[in-house]
Amino acid sequence: MTKDELRTSSEQLENLASGIRRCVACRLHESRRHAVPGEGPASAGIVLLGEGPGGKEDATGRPFVGPAGRYLDKLLENQGLTRKRLFITNCVKCRPPENRTPRRDELKTCTSLWLERQLELISPKLIVLLGQVAARQMLGDTATLSDWHGKRVSHNGRNYFVTYHPAAALRFDWVADTIRADFDVLGKLLARLADLP
Template sequence: MNAEDVLTQIAAEVSVCTKCVLHYSRKHAVPGEGRPDAEIMFIGEGPGFYENEQGRPFVGPAGKFLDELLQRAGLKREDVFITNVVKCRPPGNRDPQPEELVACDDYLERQLQAINPRIIVTLGRFSMAKFLPNARISDVHGKALWVNGRLIVPMYHPAAALHQPSLKATVIEDFSRLPAYLEMARQGQPDQTAAEQKTYAPEPPADQDEHPTQLSLF
């Protein structure tokens, strides 16, 4: 099967999944959406209220902010693939539990294999922990590290900037680095031993607004 067919199959499996307790309270599972050959894959934490209602990722306030962040980076939803580490909404938007992460991990791994993105942008600490288990998001946000031949770029979840407005400028600056990271990823991983691997953090574009226009929250 080609990538699109594989993703369609995964979505069908997710829609009837009963591997963990989250299926009891879901209205719609949210397998993810986007280009089957996307160069950039965004991985969030889990669906929220609006996502559970519509069966699509990032369609609530955090999703609107994500759309604006993508636009600032010269991207559109149609250019990327967006999913979460868990595909059903945790009740009350609580954190995903370990057994729920395990239950969904096979779906995520198969999505990664099908899409084979150059860059994985993790949104929030739970998706970051899958690739960088010992990292602190406050230390590595907006930076990039080669992991198994891909650039992993941890970022704060867009919802964090809505709940903590002081983070908004940081999130905007981090997203502004994505075009530089994409160019880096296209050039391929430099020859490095594991001991030599390091994080990369290019300067944001020189014309980045110091006082960006107000972004809609709702």
């Protein structure tokens, strides 16, 4: 990407973020305090994709800033990564009430209106799917974490890596062990990122 192209993509990404902050396309806008568009450079080779904002994210408008976000930062740090190289976002950009799971129509509306456009602009080499909701949204209803975690999956011309959501690792020791092992695999994959199609 040339400097001019990068500047244009960054501006377009910011325009999308402005649109997300004003969006009223699904019922989730009714209870949000802040929409959470996501953060990171337009040149990011990797996108981390979660389910939706939680309480801290809703309060601040920033992605993964609560306990799960701090846990995610440690997982990244163990692989020599910082957020500066990544784009971090969610399938839905507004917090579902009581932290419920986003509904199918909300996911469909938000991903088609916003997420797909963000991904087209960034065109990442790899999209890391954090948790079952993100995995099913991007890979289809047959995606199960127990079978697919820790693996790279090619789907519709994109490269994905599936793992658990960091929030689940805070609740269950076995998920914490699994997600650490998955991130070790991810670290090795990222070292070969330039070789991915």
